[in-house]
Amino acid sequence: MTADPSAPEAEKLPLAGLRIVDISNVISLPYASGLLADLGAEVIKVEGHSRVDTTRGGQISSVLCDNRVGDDPWNRVGGFNLLNRGKKSVALDLSKPTGREVLTDLIKVSDVVMENFTPRVMRSWGLDYPNAAKLRPGLIMISCSGFGHNGPYSPYPGQATTLEATHGLAHVTGYRGGDPSKAGQSFVDFLATWALVSGTMLGLRYRHRFGTGLWVDVGMYQLGTYMLSERVLDWQANGRLGERLGNRHPFLAPQGCYRCAGDDAWCTLLARDDVEWAALCRTIGKPELATDERFATNDARMANHDAIDAIISAWMQGQTKFAAMELLQAAGVPAGAVFDARDLHFNEHMKARGLLETVAYPPERQMGKRRKVIGRPWKLSKMPLVVRGPGPRLGEHNQEILGGVLGYSPARMAALETSGIIATQPTNARKPVAMSMEDRVKTGRLAAYDPDYKERLGVDD
């Protein structure tokens, strides 16, 4: 299937006509090139079939569509399809010189190359930026690695989970007085995603204006440390190391996350000044606390935070999380219910903003008719963007790209297939995780399971 689902508008997208060879793996760079596909670029995902992208399965976090293994589980992982939306797939064995010759041919007809190997890999293949740029004048190369391409840690492997400690964020994250902690999932990967799209756009505009390409070298450690900037400055200027505050604010009070009526239901709030504090007191039916000397100033509230928490907790217990948020917001108090994955899909504001987009799947994918995936967090008023299609099946576009774009003869294509340089099946895919949704709930890997989620989402009628 080569038809572009949004074909009528595709040529008007800002990156229409640009070709990207994407040799990347896992989350950071695949997500970045997925966003560039939304913007109209032709993104060719190159994977080795003996070493397919790790998001094609085998991890406890890689959930298969309907948690069903099926015939081609490597094509049916939800996260893979989100990250790699709208791309084309060429499955090419890059461990063989013949495979790398094909890659070289692809680079010669591309505008951008994206890779996130550890720095030694592209160098050992003679395809690092100085060499790759000789293949294609004006080439833009985008590299992402744990520590970047120079400096003493450069050869070290690095991924988001472990980097979250090394880049310092875990030092300031965690319950008050407790151990350091991570939050969310693979956090620095997304910082890298935003940096990598930015770097690509800088490169494209640079080339458009000055006619030459450039190389962007993103090191995730360096990027992650940027989230600690004010702490590093505070250490330098004031000798303060920062501490774990749980959900409290470093200099405003109160701030916290409080249990509400309902199952695992919570609402956050803060008061940034005396006006918001007075509004908070009125909302919870205790207007007299606004002038109570224990709480009347921010300094007093910082000192008596535990007492405030007890008062707010007592009120929150009688409210649902959304009622609490709405009552407080109506009074001008910053408050936010803790959204779970259901809320991301069903909350009225989320729906009105349309962050989640609907992607159609052809029947041969065996993934239902339509699926919801994250789009992008910004809208452009004159250029509506959409996710342009599912993630590609492994090797789905071997013929279109090698036979079509590169013009390889049928004989050459056949030879590449016979010698196992190109393929449409993984040769050593990791075993899909076979664990029922019920078991995932029982072992605590999931909080809940909605067997009727498709009816709720209205995606399978």
Next chain:
Amino acid sequence: MLGPMAVDDVLVLDLSEGIAGPLAARLIGDFGGDVIKVEPLGGEIGRRTPPFFHDDPDPEKSLFYLMLNLNKRGITLNLDTSEGAAILRRLATEVDVIVESFPPGYLADRGLDYASLEQENPGLIMTSITPFGQTGPYNQYQSDEIIAYATSGMMAISGTVDREPLKHGGFPGQYESGMNGFLATLVALFARDMTGAGQQVDLSIQDVIASTLVINQPFYGFAGGVQGRRHPEGSNFGQVMPCKDGYFVAQPGGGVTWDGIADFFGKPEMKEHRFADVVERVRNGPELDAIVRDATKDRTMAEMFKTASEKFRMLVGIVQTPEDLANCAHLAARGYYEELDHPVIGKIKVPFRLWNMSTGNATCRRPAPLLGQHNTEIYQEMLGYDAAALEDLRARGVI
């Protein structure tokens, strides 16, 4: 010597406050843009935001402000006067980009919204960075980092199930919203290069953080699963764990096999099926936690980081502090810090370069502006006001 940079042809008005908007505008400046910070007469909220240099709450000593407003010139302008609004309208005819973070409707009330400004300047790009976006039922909601984290879905999966949901420390959601504001502005600039037309960028900070849930969202969207917080016991491998002198994190993946991980910890029993198999490892989490704790109680962070990275090609992280980061030789080698000479603070080393480029790399050309520092220069340069006119505006509380 300053070579050409990707956006060194771009003139920007930064009307924004706080962290996200100012960072977006500053990044345009880092890559060559001429950025004019427009502040209310008392200065933007960032000037009143701790930490301060030597804990002195002087509006020129906020370390947040210092860092987020590098590469900008600064003017003051009171948009709550009709004359102030009229001046902004004139400035807007000459610029390429406006970055703003007002509550939706604030600019429209003053005739300064995109639809109004675009009529005089069809190439104008306006990047609006707000907590919940320009549209939708929550667009007037008050917010801050914790509210954005809660409503994004991030907190529901952070912390442990026996306790309250947890946010990241600090303000990472604001920083990454700044990065997204920059990114989307670059997209709009590139599109304008092709079509000549500007447009408005509508960024929601809630959506920025929600966009990072690329495992959590498809769990529901593709299989109906709702992720929660982890159990405190039996889920520690892959999380932060204690060692002799601090804390570390280990994870599978990278260049190492599970057997290699067992060898790194010196625990052959980890090679048994009940730990080697992905599903069995989940079921036998409490035992695995105990084995790893025992293996690391006498090992230091520095040794584990070095041994794992160099000998095993295994993914191990160590919990570094701001002091470690300030003294990190690797960050120094990457050119991450920039030594600044600030007119009030003096010399200070500022985290600066988020990533590196072979050409057109980010450059630090000037420290953050003092409040109204460039009023004379910019109002003369752009609007031709002479000293008497400026004095008059000053006297009437417009600048």
